[in-house]
Amino acid sequence: MRDAAPQTIYLKDYTPTPYDVAHVALDFTLHPTATRVQSRIAFTRVRAEDLVLNGEDLILKSLRVDGAEVSHEVSETHLTIPAAHLSGAFTLEVEVEISPQTNTALEGLYMSGGMYCTQCEAEGFRKITYMYDRPDVMAPYEVTINADTPVQLSNGNPTAPGCWTDPHPKPTYLFALVAGDLVATTDHFTTMEGREVTLNVYVRPGDEGKTDYAMDALKRSMKWDEDVYGRPYDLDVFNIVAVDDFNMGAMENKGLNIFNSKYVLASPETATDTDYAMIEGIVAHEYFHNWTGNRITCRDWFQLCLKEGLTVYRDQQFSADMRSAPVQRIKDVLQLRARQFREDAGPLAHPVRPEAFVEINNFYTATVYEKGAEVIGMLRTLVGPAAYDAALTLYFDRHDGQACTIEDWIQVFEDSTGRDLSQFKRWYAQAGTPHLTVTDDFKNGEYTLHLKQKTKPSAGQPDKAPQVIPIAMGLIGADGTEVLPTQVVEMSEAELTLRFELDAKPIPSLLRGFSAPVILETEQSEADRLVLLAHDTDPFNRWEASTLLAKSNLMANLTAGSAPATAWLDALTKVITDDTLDPAFRALVLALPSEDNLANACDAAGIVPDPTAIHTARKAVHLAIAQHMGEALPALIAATETPGPYSPAANDAAKRSLRAQLLRLQTRLDGGTMARTAYDAATNMTDQLAAFGCLLSAGDTKVAAAFEAQWRTDRLVMDKWFAMSVAEADPDDTVAVATALTQHADFDWKNPNRFRSVIAGMTAMNPAGFHHPSGAGYRFLADWLLKLDALNPQTTARMSTAFETWRRYDVDRQALIQEQLARIAAHPGLSRDTAEMVGRMRDA
Ligand code: PHE
Ligand code: ZN
Numbered sequence: 001m002r003d004a005a006p007q008t009i010y011l012k013d014y015t016p017t018p019y020d021v022a023h024v025a026l027d028f029t030l031h032p033t034a035t036r037v038q039s040r041i042a043f044t045r046v047r048a049e050d051l052v053l054n055g056e057d058l059i060l061k062s063l064r065v066d067g068a069e070v071s072h073e074v075s076e077t078h079l080t081i082p083a084a085h086l087s088g089a090f091t092l093e094v095e096v097e098i099s100p101q102t103n104t105a106l107e108g109l110y111m112s113g114g115m116y117c118t119q120c121e122a123e124g125f126r127k128i129t130y131m132y133d134r135p136d137v138m139a140p141y142e143v144t145i146n147a148d149t150p151v152q153l154s155n156g157n158p159t160a161p162g163c164w165t166d167p168h169p170k171p172t173y174l175f176a177l178v179a180g181d182l183v184a185t186t187d188h189f190t191t192m193e194g195r196e197v198t199l200n201v202y203v204r205p206g207d208e209g210k211t212d213y214a215m216d217a218l219k220r221s222m223k224w225d226e227d228v229y230g231r232p233y234d235l236d237v238f239n240i241v242a243v244d245d246f247n248m249g250a251m252e253n254k255g256l257n258i259f260n261s262k263y264v265l266a267s268p269e270t271a272t273d274t275d276y277a278m279i280e281g282i283v284a285h286e287y288f289h290n291w292t293g294n295r296i297t298c299r300d301w302f303q304l305c306l307k308e309g310l311t312v313y314r315d316q317q318f319s320a321d322m323r324s325a326p327v328q329r330i331k332d333v334l335q336l337r338a339r340q341f342r343e344d345a346g347p348l349a350h351p352v353r354p355e356a357f358v359e360i361n362n363f364y365t366a367t368v369y370e371k372g373a374e375v376i377g378m379l380r381t382l383v384g385p386a387a388y389d390a391a392l393t394l395y396f397d398r399h400d401g402q403a404c405t406i407e408d409w410i411q412v413f414e415d416s417t418g419r420d421l422s423q424f425k426r427w428y429a430q431a432g433t434p435h436l437t438v439t440d441d442f443k444n445g446e447y448t449l450h451l452k453q454k455t456k457p458s459a460g461q462p463d464k465a466p467q468v469i470p471i472a473m474g475l476i477g478a479d480g481t482e483v484l485p486t487q488v489v490e491m492s493e494a495e496l497t498l499r500f501e502l503d504a505k506p507i508p509s510l511l512r513g514f515s516a517p518v519i520l521e522t523e524q525s526e527a528d529r530l531v532l533l534a535h536d537t538d539p540f541n542r543w544e545a546s547t548l549l550a551k552s553n554l555m556a557n558l559t560a561g562s563a564p565a566t567a568w569l570d571a572l573t574k575v576i577t578d579d580t581l582d583p584a585f586r587a588l589v590l591a592l593p594s595e596d597n598l599a600n601a602c603d604a605a606g607i608v609p610d611p612t613a614i615h616t617a618r619k620a621v622h623l624a625i626a627q628h629m630g631e632a633l634p635a636l637i638a639a640t641e642t643p644g645p646y647s648p649a650a651n652d653a654a655k656r657s658l659r660a661q662l663l664r665l666q667t668r669l670d671g672g673t674m675a676r677t678a679y680d681a682a683t684n685m686t687d688q689l690a691a692f693g694c695l696l697s698a699g700d701t702k703v704a705a706a707f708e709a710q711w712r713t714d715r716l717v718m719d720k721w722f723a724m725s726v727a728e729a730d731p732d733d734t735v736a737v738a739t740a741l742t743q744h745a746d747f748d749w750k751n752p753n754r755f756r757s758v759i760a761g762m763t764a765m766n767p768a769g770f771h772h773p774s775g776a777g778y779r780f781l782a783d784w785l786l787k788l789d790a791l792n793p794q795t796t797a798r799m800s801t802a803f804e805t806w807r808r809y810d811v812d813r814q815a816l817i818q819e820q821l822a823r824i825a826a827h828p829g830l831s832r833d834t835a836e837m838v839g840r841m842r843d844a
Helices: 213-231 273-288 299-323 326-342 364-381 385-398 406-417 525-534 539-560 566-576 583-590 595-604 609-630 630-638 650-670 673-681 683-697 703-711 715-727 736-744 752-763 778-787 793-803 810-823 832-843
Strands: 017-029 033-046 049-052 060-064 078-081 088-100 107-112 117-119 139-146 151-155 157-160 163-170 176-180 182-192 196-203 236-241 256-260 435-445 446-454 470-474 482-490 495-501 507-509 520-521
Touching: 017 299, 049 213, 060 078, 078 117, 078 213, 117 236, 117 256, 139 151, 151 163, 157 446, 182 213, 196 213, 213 236, 213 273, 213 299, 236 273, 256 273, 273 299, 273 650, 273 683, 299 326, 299 364, 299 406, 326 364, 326 583, 364 385, 364 406, 364 470, 385 406, 435 609, 446 470, 470 525, 482 495, 507 525, 525 539, 525 566, 525 752, 539 566, 539 583, 539 595, 566 583, 566 609, 583 650, 595 703, 609 630, 609 650, 630 650, 650 673, 650 683, 673 683, 683 703, 683 715, 703 715, 715 736, 715 752, 736 752, 752 793, 778 793, 778 810, 793 810, 793 832, 810 832
Parallel strands: 017 139, 196 236, 236 256, 435 520
Antiparallel strands: 017 033, 033 088, 049 078, 060 088, 107 117, 117 176, 139 163, 151 176, 157 163, 182 196, 435 446, 446 495, 470 482, 470 507
16 A cells, blocks of 8 residues: 555645756666666755655755755655755755666556566656656656666657667656667658658567557657647657557557557457557557647646546547548447446546546546546537537647646637637536437427436536537438538527428438537437438438447337347338448448446436346347348348458458458357358458457357467467457356456466456456346456555556446346445455445445
8 A cells, every 4th residue: 555544636636846856867776676767856945845846756865065064855656855955946956766677557667578668657766766747747757777778768859879868858648668688660750841750669578560650650640630629749759569468548648658568569360450549549559649739738636637538539530631521530439328428427537637536547537638628629520620620720829838727728728719619618627418309390480409418416516518429410301302401500698599491301310420428318200200211311310320220129128028020120121231431331220339338328218227137228229230131131241251361450350340240140150150251261350359259259168269379379260369368258267257257377467468457357347247246256356456456556456446326227136246345345455446435335
């Protein structure tokens, strides 16, 4: 335990430091258990207060101020030098010893697969040396690395072997160091300003054949940020390093991005189309942080969405440009609903800009990231694309080199557009997803739409005020023709009435492109949805109509055992066989809402969800679709073939995604015959994994061993094998299967990717197994959380959110979950991270 009594940090308490930092010089002598870090930090006194620096798990060896020893105090978390010893400008020289080998939290300097690497966001630098470990203290860095490793990297430009200079002032969280036996793939990029940049992707020997796509994605990202945002790169080198042990996806350290190897390494045989798309999006995300995050950073961690919301928004725009914009939007909204709406509806709900935290690592959430990105999208919709571009230019001009707040961001939009955005700011302050309820009426040639907005109370926020909601909408005639093309209506009061002069009652197509992160509640009939599915000019709402139809048919099966409506099955078949539609769009139409989504739908409808029944209903409806499409399936599957060499680009990936859905349906009918053929014929991981899932779901007993034998030595493919084995297990066997897998020789639970494969393979991919009425799933999760917490609090705390939906379930399940949460909370030495999360989940 790091603190005896964990403290809550408040936004309102922000105060600048009493000392400025002008320069940081670091000298590392690397050793697995006794690394020496010498720092020379140039300070200037601003206020006559003690110098209090952060520092944890450090052994202080020496300390001098301007060459002289001075009295000081060291606690578990801080170094304090009395103000009396300090005045004007002075240099603090400190030497500490740290032990990267035993650092299992993967924060600070640690080792992964024999290599040294760092992770400093949010507060990892304090485990490297004493410093103001906060984002508003920015300084240029000079770093020397003494090590016998072939490669030594840090931020900025190299000046000599093992020596790096970063001229751009940066906060501690962007510091990085890597040293080890690494091989580089090298390429070049010339910026719009004519700067020649060397690009390297560093990986462990043996992985060098899997870096091409990440490099390609990097070059496209650099070009895109110049073309679309006018932002060039600003150093002579840009390095990416892949590490196997990493808590998150990747990290935007200045000039030295460090990635979870899962988001760098790809070959057609080992990575799926989804992996390729993730690599493209994450490489772009980290690169885009160079301007939105690094050059303009956050004043304090409450402003995290300033960099994350904007950077997610930018990477979504990039992916939309690289691939299909409508498909990208649908996928982004699926994610948003699955993760952020879920978070916003439960005990962990918090505003996009939180006002208090105990452990900042717990606030790298779907709300900060994804809802944060939606807020940017709404702002752009409200002011228009040209005004958005102008505001961004002003943002970069005005704030380059600064640590900023959401107020600064909004001010830029107010100044450049002349608009008052004070009400819009509520999107940053109010937790919870607004419900938008719509009723309509047609009388005497007048069509009225009546809209009401309401947000439910959440922890600490009993009353919510109306928010500014941009509603992109159109109207469709009963025959499918569009009678009103898309227009954006701004709703800012609790209620709004819209009137249209028309000949006949239209079908409203509201929230086109999902123009705001709200829950739309309408009285739309199934017949109207069928018209929208067939005719809406907005692809997002066409897809939305299909999900709503799927959901109502699934709910009818679940609650009344009803067979799916023929009209829906016909409409579905029509879309699937329509060759004019993007196969990726068709695949999304065919994908049924997830089990978790249905559990949420039950909850919203006042029905206590039964995960077992949901699982069964979903299977039954899936079978009905398969039977309805019946004979058409083999020909459809044949039409989705992608001959020739594998290409990860959108066109072929789209076909493969439709193929995977169709093969799932076919497996319901033939018990896996065609999937077996597909499995044997597969020449890429996308096709192989799709067929593998089908075979597992059909109860094939041999395929798991064959897959394992083929891929035993590839750790990223084996992560998929672990995850799929749990995900596809029968709910009654899930915990047994997962338990057996945790006893597998290759189950390295200290590796976050492997841990997540098995644990989230159950909690996220097999909800009926996780929520098994025996409570075995809950116990299994709690056991593993307690085990990992002692080593890696950050990943443990994140994984504990599997429990966040407990309130939805029946009293028996609630009691079983509460029992596990209580057991975790009572565990001696529980980390601050996990204690905060479990506490928030229990309190609510
Ligand atoms: N800042 C990283 C990103 O969004 C995420 C991250 C946070 C990584 C904390 C590691 C630790 O790109
Ligand atoms: Zn980010």
